Amino acid sequence: MKITVIGTGYVGLTTAVSFAMRGHSVMGVDVDAAKVERLQRGQSPIYEPGLEPALQKAMEEGGLTFTANPAEAVARADALFLCVGTPEGQDGRADLGYLFKAVATLQELLPKEGGERLVVIKSTVPVGTSDQIAGMFAAYSNVHVVTNPEFLREGRALQDSLEPSRIVIGARDERAFALMEDVYADIDAPRIHTTRANAEMIKYASNAFLATRISFMNELARLCAAVGADIEVVARGMGLDSRIGPEFLRAGVGFGGSCFPKDIEALINLARATQTPLSLLEQVRAINRSQPAWFLDRMRNCLQTFAGKEIALLGLSFKPETDDIREAPSLVIVKRLLAEGAHVRAYDPVAVPHVVRLFPELTFVNTAYDALEGADAAILVTEWKECTQLDWLWVKVIMAGTFLFDGRNAWPAEHVKGLGFTYLGVGRS
Numbered sequence: 001m002k003i004t005v006i007g008t009g010y011v012g013l014t015t016a017v018s019f020a021m022r023g024h025s026v027m028g029v030d031v032d033a034a035k036v037e038r039l040q041r042g043q044s045p046i047y048e049p050g051l052e053p054a055l056q057k058a059m060e061e062g063g064l065t066f067t068a069n070p071a072e073a074v075a076r077a078d079a080l081f082l083c084v085g086t087p088e089g090q091d092g093r094a095d096l097g098y099l100f101k102a103v104a105t106l107q108e109l110l111p112k113e114g115g116e117r118l119v120v121i122k123s124t125v126p127v128g129t130s131d132q133i134a135g136m137f138a139a140y141s142n143v144h145v146v147t148n149p150e151f152l153r154e155g156r157a158l159q160d161s162l163e164p165s166r167i168v169i170g171a172r173d174e175r176a177f178a179l180m181e182d183v184y185a186d187i188d189a190p191r192i193h194t195t196r197a198n199a200e201m202i203k204y205a206s207n208a209f210l211a212t213r214i215s216f217m218n219e220l221a222r223l224c225a226a227v228g229a230d231i232e233v234v235a236r237g238m239g240l241d242s243r244i245g246p247e248f249l250r251a252g253v254g255f256g257g258s259c260f261p262k263d264i265e266a267l268i269n270l271a272r273a274t275q276t277p278l279s280l281l282e283q284v285r286a287i288n289r290s291q292p293a294w295f296l297d298r299m300r301n302c303l304q305t306f307a308g309k310e311i312a313l314l315g316l317s318f319k320p321e322t323d324d325i326r327e328a329p330s331l332v333i334v335k336r337l338l339a340e341g342a343h344v345r346a347y348d349p350v351a352v353p354h355v356v357r358l359f360p361e362l363t364f365v366n367t368a369y370d371a372l373e374g375a376d377a378a379i380l381v382t383e384w385k386e387c388t389q390l391d392w393l394w395v396k397v398i399m400a401g402t403f404l405f406d407g408r409n410a411w412p413a414e415h416v417k418g419l420g421f422t423y424l425g426v427g428r429s
């Protein structure tokens with residue numbers, strides 16, 4: 001099929017590459033001309049494991065091209081996948097400005113009759129948005145508007161896109177479902193064919209539920225710390241129950257990223273707007289917002305003060321294997337440490353270029369050991385293996401102090417304690 005992907009960010013670029021790998025003829029289009037130029041040179045503007053080589057291979061084989069010209073991208077396509085951002089707006093609701101701009105471009109460029117076309121909304125949108133967009137194409141006899149939410153996880157985006165956990169298709173008529181099945185013909189994954197509204201809600205509900213598990217564990221971690229229990233052991237014990245399962249039971253300094261915070265915000269706002277508040281989710285948000293501060297307070301208790309302290313901060317991206325820093329807890333932590341007079345040396349394998357722009361006063365270094373050298377204390381914010389698999393004996397030699405603050409419970413607690421470090425994890429006695 002000839003597929004055009006509109007918006008070549010984390011989702012759009014991954015989607016474009018995976019469609020091309022499956023034999024579709026794909027064109028990616030973006031309003032960001034600099035991004036398109038990089039892509040045309042075969043360079044990925046984002047860090048995702050395996051993405052750049054796959055991008056280059058797909059381009060060499062002729063199945064993937066990029067343009068900044070929407071007319072060129074729209075004219076050729078049997079299916080147009082909208083993958084533009086839907087960030088949090090000023091009022092907490094999803095900002096649909098990019099989406100409606102892209103839809104307006106499609107309205108301009110698509111003929112009102114002739115060959116059938118799919119307009120597929122892959123961006124995460126509040127319930128009702130896709131039906132609204134379908135209404136905007138009511139005069140187009142040949143256009144099927146479909147919702148097809150994306151569930152990929154950054155850090156393993158390409159793999160998830162190639163082997164999705166499920167394919168959710170929201171549409172009105174059988175013809176639209178059949179055309180979408182042509183797009184995903186070779187993928188062996190459970191299908192849900194449903195209404196556009198259900199498809200939209202499945203996406204939000206999935207993210208909200210995962211966020212709820214994390215906040216549940218984070219709040220429980222505070223109790224564990226208070227009563228002398230260890231959240232890691234508790235999580236293992238819980239996760240062995242098949243009704244619970246082991247995923248998303250990790251306590252830490254809070255969740256971030258481009259999806260959970262903004263998606264739960266959008267869902268909370270949607271719920272309030274319809275006078276059916278989601279009070280549990282409001283609490284999930286509150287716990288997450290207070291989690292970095294809770295951990296920082298415990299750190300300060302150990303150090304007496306942050307003022308004048310040399311602190312090594314390991315990991316800046318919101319999770320390992322991505323350069324995405326949107327809503328990353330590291331940003332809150334850095335801000336607080338700097339405000340309280342700490343000298344922070346930060347290390348991250350890939351996210352530094354994004355953080356330099358936000359905190360030019362921060363010292364950035366090239367390795368975890370460079371950050372740790374001479375530090376009074378170290379905090380682990382993102383559990384990159386470069387930040388967790390350390391030679392602890394050497395760390396003991398190069399650090400000035402002995403405080404290790406493990407914001408992800410990913411350092412070997414007993415081992416480092418045995419070496420004479422003072423170890424503080426999240427919810428570990």
Ligand SMILES: NC(=O)c1ccc[n+]([C@@H]2O[C@H](COP(=O)([O-])OP(=O)(O)OC[C@H]3O[C@@H](n4cnc5c(N)ncnc54)[C@H](O)[C@@H]3O)[C@@H](O)[C@H]2O)c1
Nearest residue numbers: 007008009010011030031032084085086098102123124150
């Ligand atoms: N990032 C994730 O892990 C993830 C996972 C699942 C779903 N989603 C959802 O997918 C959507 C995209 O997220 P993302 O992280 O890829 O966003 P992103 O910000 O990385 O990328 C969006 C891209 O769209 C481009 N764009 C904006 N307006 C455009 C237009 N009119 N025409 C062409 N290009 C345009 C931007 O320049 C940018 O390159 C969001 O709704 C998000 O909630 C994201």
